[in-house]
Amino acid sequence: MASGSSEKSRPTMFWPLAAVAVPLISLLAKLRFTDREKLPEEGPFVLAPNHYSEFDPLVVALAVWKLGRLPRFMAKESLFKVPVLGWVLRKTGMVPVARSSSRTSAADTIAQSRALVAAGRGVIVYPEGTLTRDPDxxxxxxxxxxxxxxxxxxxxxxxxxxxGTQEIMGRYQKGLSLWPLRKPVDVIIGDPVDISDLVGKEHDQAAVTLATERLMNAITELLERLRSEKAPAKRWNPTDHGQKETGRLDS
Structure with a gap:
């Protein structure tokens, strides 16, 4: 995919942010892409990455930017009420998180989805909702x-x-590991998850659970390719280990 996509080339609030952030992140992380062409050049998408470092949202944002799209994330609704920050989030098209399973949240999800389609925008959503608790x-x-x-x-x-982001900032690590600079971080994009049989069933819990499992399987398989090893047969579930899921960005 060409790095000069029309979406990124149009003047937006991203330009001044990117002018500062891209050189700084690139100083710490050297991205190496596999199957970069699988991120759509245009139109809406939901990009779902793995999450194991508090630094990896910056890596993911840089990756999306380098692939020619604008990196928009789901963000907590409360952040949109913070002076200045809320203005920036709105101007850059970030998407507020629906915080519950209420009718209002369901309606919000539909409205957000329609807005993405209408504007042809992509959004980045961490499906785990927080840093993985898996020991490995x-x-x-x-x-x-x-x-x-x-x-x-x-x-x-x-x-x-x-x-590779864990070499820059490990899970729960305070501060960055700055040396050596430009640590390699491998990024791989997968084929779209086939949910054609589930479209329009976002209120059907069984369908949502099935779609979520397909997505997590796809992410895990991609990570297995990057790590050249197999993931555990059973996926880590915090509630199975008496852990609370705090800091959630998803519902």
Whole structure:
């Protein structure tokens, strides 16, 4: 895919942000892409990456930017009410998270999905909702936000895996490991997850659970390719280990 996609070339609030952020992140991470052409050049998408470092959202954003699309994330609704920050989030087209399973949240999901389709925008959603609790950093149980968005609007659901960010900032690590600079981070984009049989069933819990499992399987398979090893047969579930799922970005 050409790095000069029309979406990125149009003047937006991303330009001043990218002018500062891209050189700084690139100083720490040297991205190496596999199957980069699988991120759509245009039109809406839901990109679902694995999540094991507090630094990896910056890596994911840089990857999407380098692939010619604008990196928009799901963000907590409360952040949109913060002065200045909320203005920036709105101007850059970030998507507020629906925080519950209420009717209002369901309606919000449909509205957000339709808005993505109408504007031809992509959004990045971490399906795990928080840093993985798996001891070996494999993807853990997924949540429903990414698949609900995709199902509601028949939007391509794109799995992604990245590996190497832990050398820059490990899970729960305070501060960055700065030396050596430009640590390699491998990024792989997968084929869209086939949810054609589930489109429009975003209110059907069984359908959502099935779509989520397909997505998490796809992300795990991509990560297995990057790590050249097999993931555990059973996916880590925090509730099985008496852990609370805090800091959630998804529902």
């Amino acid at each position: 950093l494999w993807p853990m149980r997924g949540k429903s936000g990414a698949v609900r968005l995709a199902m509601a609007g028949n939007i391509p659901l794109i799995p992604m895996a990245q590996w």
